[in-house]
Amino acid sequence: MRTARLEAFSDGVLAFIITIMVLELQRPTGSTLHALLGDPLKGLFTYLLSFVYIGIYWSNHHHMFQLVRRVDGAILWANLGLLFFLSLVPYSTSWMDAHGGATVPVTVYGVNLLGAALAYYVLQQAIFRAEGPQSLLRQALGRDLKGKLSPVIYIVGIVGSLVSVWVGIVAYVAVAVIWLVPDRRAERFINAHLVPED
Amino acid sequence: MRTARLEAFSDGVLAFIITIMVLELQRPTGSTLHALLGDPLKGLFTYLLSFVYIGIYWSNHHHMFQLVRRVDGAILWANLGLLFFLSLVPYSTSWMDAHGGATVPVTVYGVNLLGAALAYYVLQQAIFRAEGPQSLLRQALGRDLKGKLSPVIYIVGIVGSLVSVWVGIVAYVAVAVIWLVPDRRAERFINAHLVPED
């Protein structure tokens, strides 16, 4: 089975998730600047955060599947697992939004992000298993420091949010920033080891 | 007519259906864990069930069209018929959700799944008819035990749900589990009979 249709389907789901959140943004209750700058502005920031997260996953997914040759049933379902957790991001984002400073929604948002990170890890393992020791992806990832650090920061954020929601929010933003720094590993590897396909 | 655009369109519709359901998930009415663990958690389980069903259909659709060479008008409309029944899944899911333990919504959910299964069967027949006796798909399917068993279990679930909704729910979960066990028929057939196209 080739990767093309799995990528196309994932693109469709991720394109949908990344834009669906705008439907859930709280509308200002009046037509004044003041009405916009309250809860709706807070909503815009959480939208931006979730948008960046989905963007990071799309970008990493994109890089990852450039190094995958063939797809089996396990990869297909691990991919659907990742999409499942990411599809819950609009849900947990809007719950967090509706209860500005409340503890539990901020904690649950972190659990959602952690779930997605674990699903991504499972997907990587499924690819390793399918491709064996000479997996290009495994070589390209190297020590995968970011991949190992992220769940730790999520857990700090989840536990910390029970004390103060700001610990959680800082942790979630921190992971996004770490990944926003462009991940050149796969790119460098592709340039070095693979013949360009123009 | 080639299969590429039919597959792309189906992918778009299925990607949309699989994520649209998250819009319909009941939001917790407060910001406590208790508010999340009641009806919203039940909603999450039905979302997961429907997500898995759409995932199974996408995966089977994907395998099926790898064995189809050309598309005619009958295949195109049989495919739209399947998409119609699957597009109703978010609707019947949310109705079931809104009335937790009620009989009729659980029964109707099963009717929806049965309708999708029959539409899938009709699509298979349209492909057989278009490709004649040497159809690769027909050879790959073999006896198609799963395909024949599923409608029977659905009917047991639909009728049983009139006695107890749990009979229905167990039946619908059972069919999903049967299909989740990866379907290696098409994969094995592709590996054995077709030259890889890298």
Add this chain to the structure above:
Amino acid sequence: MRTARLEAFSDGVLAFIITIMVLELQRPTGSTLHALLGDPLKGLFTYLLSFVYIGIYWSNHHHMFQLVRRVDGAILWANLGLLFFLSLVPYSTSWMDAHGGATVPVTVYGVNLLGAALAYYVLQQAIFRAEGPQSLLRQALGRDLKGKLSPVIYIVGIVGSLVSVWVGIVAYVAVAVIWLVPDRRAERFINAHLVPED
């Protein structure tokens, strides 16, 4: 400019339009069969009608662009014009739905369908102009009886609906049925004149 991305974008928009209507379907107000068989069932029939219409446009669009070699700015905007009118179908469908037997919504639904038919005609003309007298599409369409008949029936339906909504509904269903009869013109032409591209 090649047709591939125009087709992919149109597929995305049409996939979205065809499924978005399910979000607008009226939910039953209770959990009984009686609650389902009233307004929601009427809604299901209008959903089916609009689903079939979008399916017909997707299928015709698909056939049409198999006979188009290159896309210019006029074709691109004529295509967006068609997508605009089709994107209003969920809107006019849900208005018709919300006011079961009312005259004006049924009339406006017909105006929407007529607008889409005219936009499709404009798109055909843009393709003819871009490709000149040897346009494959022009040859394939021949006299285009269906294309000429449909606006007439729409106008009969629109005017007739002012007397009785049933005249409108029968007219709209009639056009759908005419097009559902598979349109073999393009298919026959492709088979006869073009080398298969496997």
Add this chain to the structure above:
Amino acid sequence: MRTARLEAFSDGVLAFIITIMVLELQRPTGSTLHALLGDPLKGLFTYLLSFVYIGIYWSNHHHMFQLVRRVDGAILWANLGLLFFLSLVPYSTSWMDAHGGATVPVTVYGVNLLGAALAYYVLQQAIFRAEGPQSLLRQALGRDLKGKLSPVIYIVGIVGSLVSVWVGIVAYVAVAVIWLVPDRRAERFINAHLVPED
């Protein structure tokens, strides 16, 4: 990294944005023509304006990436930045709609359009930087008069809307009209300098 998947993902997001706005259109509160011709008709005009804007961006995006050979991380994130601002268009459109003649929503709609224009400029710069002095896009754009004029008109519209909303609306419509006049630069350049890829 090739441009194919970036284009496919952008197409998905833009297809979603362009159609999502129809979900936000105000439904007529009755079934009379009068109910349709009030606020809903105004909503239809703003929908049309935003539809045309997204159509322009899709068309320009399409032309631009035909001249791009390879994508790096900076281009990928600049593209996501553009999609972010465009994804806010349904939000600012619906706010403007909900408060017909109010100043602030009209101003904010202009700020949203200006943000998208700046994000598009940043994306162009990222492509220039990645491709160096021999960038095909840079040569094709030439002096880019439209690209330089648009932000000026937006700013006039934004500031002017504080005096009268009509200044804003005229400015936003004017920019759309400027771009609707088909942009032949890229097309002409492609025809002149690149070998057709049929």
